[in-house]
Amino acid sequence: MEIRYLKQEKNEIEVELDNLTVAEILRVYLNKDPAVSFAAWRREHPSKNPVLKVKTSGKTAKKAISDAASKIEKEADKLVRDFKKGKK
Secondary structure, three states: OOEEEEEEOOOEEEEEEOOHHHHHHHHHHHOOOOOEEEEEEEOOOOOOOOEEEEEEOOOOHHHHHHHHHHHHHHHHHHHHHHHHHOOO
16 A cells, blocks of 8 residues: 655644545544544545545654554454354
């Protein structure tokens, strides 16, 4: 996956992602973090990549994204394990 930093400050970051689904999942998990004051993505046109904007207080914006990605990864791994076990 390609990530391009458009703006990178301590408590605010804007990244262009090449995957709309990843941008939406990150947005959902970021908004669960109490240190995140704003997380949303926008897309100027359907042919353009989404841009995720994150503002924080209490931790850096980059750390908030990293924490959200770690939580997503853990849940995805659990989902794969559950499917392999045949859980209902």
